[in-house]
Amino acid sequence: MNALTLPDIAAQASRQALPLEWVGMCGIALPVLFDGQRLNAKADAGVSLDDGNVRGIHMSRLYLALELLEQESLSPALLRRVLQRFLESHEGLSSSAHLTIHTDVLLKRPALISPLAGWKSYPVSIEARLKNAMFHVELKIELPYSSTCPCSAALSRQLIQQQFVDDFANKSLQHADVLAWLGSTNGIVATPHSQRSSALLCVRLADFLDDLPLIAIINDAEAALGTAVQTAVKRADEQAFALANGQNLMFCEDAARRLNLALKRSTGINAFHIRVIHAESLHAHDAVAESRFNWEVA
Ligand SMILES: Nc1nc2c(ncn2[C@@H]2O[C@H](COP(=O)(O)OP(=O)(O)OP(=O)(O)O)[C@@H](O)[C@H]2O)c(=O)[nH]1
Structure with missing residues (x-):
């Protein structure tokens, strides 16, 4: 029997002579190494198909x-x-190459007071492009944090004042009575609403970087926001978290501005786009703010 040659459809001429901007595969499973860890990742790999006849x-x-x-x-x-390698293996066919890696960076975070710690996972995408020797890397990082509404806090404080007026009208103020009142439910008759919030940071890196500054960006952004979500929590930690939130009231606009300033302070960032989402407990919809720096809008 004659050996059969395997049909190669890709090598045929295209019926419609038309170049394509991106052709490849999305969602390829692979392990990647980062910060001493082996991470489970998915890759999107593609090249342009410049020769429309292929x-x-x-x-x-x-x-x-x-x-x-x-x-x-x-x-x-x-x-x-x-x-x-993508381009070398597609000589004559492709002039631009694209690779996006989606993974979760795992960082160990200490509790606020107790000696405990736990892991936090940050979804990240690392997107690289090469075209005509121009090489660009962009990072997308998703960051959860906690936010408490400053308006709701002011409205709650006013209700607490009113309750105080009602409960202590025509009474001489005794330290012990006030202290007991402050510890009662009347002393905190209203609570401000707070929410689990998230920031999506899209960052275009400068060309000179040797390392991917993922961890530095996450740390800087969390420090700027002030109330990162926690991992292992005992009551002492929860109390410290309540205090931190009470001292860190913010609208989504405040969060976007803080992140803008933090990213501008970082070295190695040429451009960025920030989107913060406060998943309001007041509404069934979200409060959202965006901020850009050197980021052209298509
Ligand atoms: N181009 C293309 N290939 C596809 C697609 N879906 C599946 N494939 C298959 O992907 C397989 C690998 O393609 P190639 O890299 O061209 O395989 P090959 O011809 O054995 O390898 P080379 O000799 O290196 O060209 C082929 O069997 C294709 O049929 C598609 O939508 N487009």
Whole structure:
């Protein structure tokens, strides 16, 4: 029997001569190394198909180039090498290469007071592009935090004042009575609403960076927001968290401005886009604010 040649449909001429901006695969499972950890990731890998007469790209060549990511910790230089392989394996077909890695960075966070600690997971996407020797990396980071409404806090304080007037009208003020009143439910007759909130940071990195500043950005952003969500919590930690929130009242506009200033202070960031979402407990809808720096809008 004659050996059969495997049909190669991708090598056929395209019926419609039309170049394509992005062709590849999305959601490829692979492990990546970052900060001494092996992380479960999904990759989107693609190239442009510049020759509109060619029917298809070579998916397997992109897939195989991803092997580099298993051996070395994620860095701009490593991403660039993978993209170069994409282009070298598609010579004459493609001039731009794209790679996005979706993963979760796991960071151990101490409790506010007790000696406990726990893990927090931050969804991140690392997006790299190479075109005509121009190489760009963008990071997308999702950051959960807690926010308490300043307006609701002021309205609650007013109700507490009214309750005080009602309860102590025509009475001489005794220290012990006031102290007991403050510890009663009347002393906190209204509570401000607070919410689990999230910030989506999209950051375009400068070219000179040796490392991906993911952890530095997360730490700077959490410090700017002030009330990060917690991991292991005992009552002492919960009390400290209540105090921190009471001293850190913020609208979504406040959060967006703080993050803007924090990212501008960071080195190695050329441009950014911030979106903060306060998942209000007051409404069934969210309060949202956005801020940009050097970020052109399409
Ligand atoms: N281009 C393209 N390939 C696809 C698609 N869906 C599945 N494939 C398959 O992906 C497989 C790998 O493609 P190639 O990299 O061209 O495989 P190959 O021809 O054996 O490898 P090379 O010799 O390196 O070109 C082929 O079997 C394709 O049929 C698609 O939508 N587009």
